[in-house]
Amino acid sequence: MNYRVVHRTIYDYSETIASCHNEARLTPRNFERQSCTTNRLVIEPPPSDYRERQDFFGNQVAYFSIQQPHKQLVVQAESEIQVHPTNAQLDYSMDMPWETVRANLETGIDPVTLDARQYALNSPMVSVSRDLEHYALLSFTKKRPIMDAVQNLMQRIHTDFAYDPTFTSIATPLETVLKHRRGVCQDFAQLAIGCLRSLGLSARYISGYVETLPPPGKARLIGADASHAWFSVYIPDYGWLDLDPTNNQKPMDRHITIAWGRDFADVTPLKGVLFGSGEHELTVSVDVEPLNGN
DSSP: OEEEEEEEEEEEEEEEEOEEEEEEOOSOOOBTTEEEEEEEEEEESOOSEEEEEEOTTSOEEEEEEEOSOEEEEEEEEEEEEEEOOOOSSOOGGGOOBHHHHHHHHHHOOSHHHHHHHGGGSOBTTBOOOHHHHHHHHTTSOTTOBHHHHHHHHHHHHHHHSEEOTTTOOTTOOHHHHHHHTEEOHHHHHHHHHHHHHHTTOOEEEEEEEEOOOOOTTOOOOTTBBOEEEEEEEEETTTEEEEEBTTTTBOOOTTEEEEEEESSHHHHOSEEEEEEOOSOEEEEEEEEEEEOTTO
16 A cells, blocks of 8 residues: 655744754654655754654654744654555464563573563553553463464453543553543553563554545545554564554554654654743644555
8 A cells, every 4th residue: 555644743832932952753664564755844944953863763753953933833744655565364373372472582582582672671651560460461361372362452452441532641641541441542552562561571652644534425534634553562483563452453554654662752753842931732633645556
């Protein structure tokens, strides 16, 4: 599948901002499942300094600063991406008991395992807990194959938790999400990650987009798509298995990956510091458009 994505962020300030410094993670990744063929960042007012780099996790980061007074900041990322088809059927011949996976992470010294091990540790927004462990163990029964167990965990989160964009913010603790059984895609992804890490497994946070399909007979609404999040679990000899608890599905050719890290704090689409006072209003719109030739 081929897509064009336009991600537009607007900050309207109540008072004039003297200057600002920002980081953007808005460039889709290149890896075996997808290729980013074009990408550009349009910034208004024009930045006085602009640089690109890769962060620790291999995500593309754009740094820019604006050194002129402004009352509005507009950042628009425009990308074209090829998402390569994947086999919908998991290869269960490679499956193994989840306890074996945990033991492999504890003792393996090969580079892939050592890299995966960092995703089993606490991170700024996801900490292990007994409550998360207890919730996870309902899926991770003794010697249950890990692919089966993690898919069951995904399905339970999808069933047990209500999608409620009014309940949480980016700073809502996982304990609150677990207690009230409400949240959004970011919360559900981090909840799954917390459950897996509480069992000694490695899981990482994925940010990106998912193509939304309009009802039959209705036209697509420009800007109606939104940023999305899901999680990935490490399985020896298989690699990273992506799962989307919000939609209860394995990401296929409708999911577009922007960045991955330990949790949302590692992959925030746009963040920065500004010099000024007053309040601001934030507007974000995302349009995921399938291109001809799919």
